[in-house]
Amino acid sequence: MGQFLDLALFLLLLAIGYVAGHAIEQRHYASIRRRERRYRDVLAFPMRFAPDSVTAQQAFLVHGTVVVSADYFKTFVAGLRNLFGGRFRSYETLLERARREAVLRLKQDARARGARLVVCVRFETTTIASGWAPAIEVLAYGTALVPLGADARALAPIAGHETAASRSISRPV
Amino acid sequence: MKIENRLPAEGINASREHPLKEFAWLAGGAIAVVIALVAAVAYGAQWIAPRVPFAYELELTRGLELARAPSSDQGRAVQAELQALAGRLANRMDLPPGMTIRVGYRESDVVNAFATLGGQVVFFRGLLAKLDSEDAVAAVMAHELAHLKYRHPAAALGRGVAVGLMLSVVSAQLGRTMGGNVLSQVGVVTLLSFNRDQERAADEEALRVLAAEYGHVGGALDLFEAFMHVSNDRALGEQAIPQFLRTHPISAERRQSARDWGRANGKTPEQPRRALPPAIAAAVAAAPPPGAATEGGRPIADR
Numbered sequence: 001m002g003q004f005l006d007l008a009l010f011l012l013l014l015a016i017g018y019v020a021g022h023a024i025e026q027r028h029y030a031s032i033r034r035r036e037r038r039y040r041d042v043l044a045f046p047m048r049f050a051p052d053s054v055t056a057q058q059a060f061l062v063h064g065t066v067v068v069s070a071d072y073f074k075t076f077v078a079g080l081r082n083l084f085g086g087r088f089r090s091y092e093t094l095l096e097r098a099r100r101e102a103v104l105r106l107k108q109d110a111r112a113r114g115a116r117l118v119v120c121v122r123f124e125t126t127t128i129a130s131g132w133a134p135a136i137e138v139l140a141y142g143t144a145l146v147p148l149g150a151d152a153r154a155l156a157p158i159a160g161h162e163t164a165a166s167r168s169i170s171r172p173v
Numbered sequence: 174m175k176i177e178n179r180l181p182a183e184g185i186n187a188s189r190e191h192p193l194k195e196f197a198w199l200a201g202g203a204i205a206v207v208i209a210l211v212a213a214v215a216y217g218a219q220w221i222a223p224r225v226p227f228a229y230e231l232e233l234t235r236g237l238e239l240a241r242a243p244s245s246d247q248g249r250a251v252q253a254e255l256q257a258l259a260g261r262l263a264n265r266m267d268l269p270p271g272m273t274i275r276v277g278y279r280e281s282d283v284v285n286a287f288a289t290l291g292g293q294v295v296f297f298r299g300l301l302a303k304l305d306s307e308d309a310v311a312a313v314m315a316h317e318l319a320h321l322k323y324r325h326p327a328a329a330l331g332r333g334v335a336v337g338l339m340l341s342v343v344s345a346q347l348g349r350t351m352g353g354n355v356l357s358q359v360g361v362v363t364l365l366s367f368n369r370d371q372e373r374a375a376d377e378e379a380l381r382v383l384a385a386e387y388g389h390v391g392g393a394l395d396l397f398e399a400f401m402h403v404s405n406d407r408a409l410g411e412q413a414i415p416q417f418l419r420t421h422p423i424s425a426e427r428r429q430s431a432r433d434w435g436r437a438n439g440k441t442p443e444q445p446r447r448a449l450p451p452a453i454a455a456a457v458a459a460a461p462p463p464g465a466a467t468e469g470g471r472p473i474a475d476r
Binding site: 018022033036037042043044045051073074076080083084087090092093096097 | 176178186188190192195196199200202203206
């Protein structure tokens with residue numbers, strides 16, 4: 001009897017983990033995609049220096065950080081994956097969401113402070129909880145540049161997304 | 174240089190595969206691996222345990238004294254008759270070296286009898302009350318002795334210990350994912366299917382011994398017939414459990430196998446049965462009316 005209760009509890013947790021985790025993930029992805037379009041005017045690059053055409057007037061650190069948790073279902077699937085090896089598919093979406101969210105928050109930070117260009121963007125990842133529901137923190141940080149003239153329009157000549165040509169090669173969403 | 178931020182590409186860094194698909198593959202694979210492991214370990218332990226000399230089994234089970242004498246004079250008389258019957262049947266069986274059969278008797282209404290470690294067989298009055306000839310009692314006895322001959326209690330112990338040990342290791346490994354519970358459930362079902370093979374082997378040996386002792390296998394037919402009535406009364410809930418999960422084959426099937434065996438070996442069942450030995454007959458007559466058997470227990474358990 002106790003064994004069956006254990007089994008029932010386990011299946012219940014698994015079902016909750018799947019249904020809730022899946023719904024939350026779908027909603028998060030929708031939110032990420034919406035905001036990625038909204039923040040397209042803030043450019044973020046991994047290169048160490050600003051493009052030659054930009055003469056910075058002001059530079060400061062911006063960062064975005066996010067903590068996300070796996071759900072019971074993801075952890076269980078990952079545990080099984082540990083047996084056989086292969087891609088941790090259930091965690092890939094988790095990390096992808098975290099990275100995109102961190103970049104979004106970095107861009108939000110930059111725009112709030114009047115910058116439209118962030119260079120030298122770097123990522124850091126930390127596991128902050130393990131066990132049956134691991135959680136990770138992803139931090140994105142970079143150097144925000146406010147160009148000479150301190151006007152968003154000053155970036156227009158280098159921001160390819162403003163032109164019709166670049167729109168056509170951008171991936172449609 | 175023209176620089177731009179495109180929207181992130183979808184489906185490259187994270188798989189678009191449905192998560193349940195991965196789950197189904199992994200869970201199915203894990204269950205298959207556990208079934209294979211449990212089967213291998215169970216089979217190995219079950220193979221090795223009966224090959225360990227009986228003296229070690231006796232040593233191991235010294236404290237397990239189940240065949241002790243009943244308190245009443247009548248009970249002791251019944252026990253003596255059962256012991257004598259066991260002796261006669263055992264002479265027709267090729268028991269492992271050093272094995273002494275000890276028969277115990279319990280004045281309880283449980284419809285059961287079992288063979289266990291250390292060459293012990295225990296009868297319950299409730300079972301005797303369902304039987305009306307010596308042949309039928311001998312059928313039960315021969316079945317239990319066959320379990321002992323094949324060292325089934327030792328095999329079950331070895332298998333149980335080995336599988337229990339293995340599953341606890343597997344559970345500990347998977348404990349972090351909480352999958353251990355499920356996997357040990359799978360293990361239990363695998364074990365049951367092994368027991369049924371042993372029951373069939375014991376039935377077959379019992380038929381051989383019965384035919385040798387009585388010249389026919391009518392006792393076994395009577396026994397399974399009696400079990401079928403018990404089943405119809407639902408007193409033991411026999412039909413309530415699907416056969417897949419039960420250790421004993423369903424009585425009707427066993428009766429059919431006994432009939433087929435008798436026919437194939439030229440032992441027709443239409444022969445007179447021997448009367449119950451006097452003390453057993455007296456004990457059964459003095460027993461409370463049938464139907465009082467409320468305790469659990471399947472007919473003829475192996476442990």
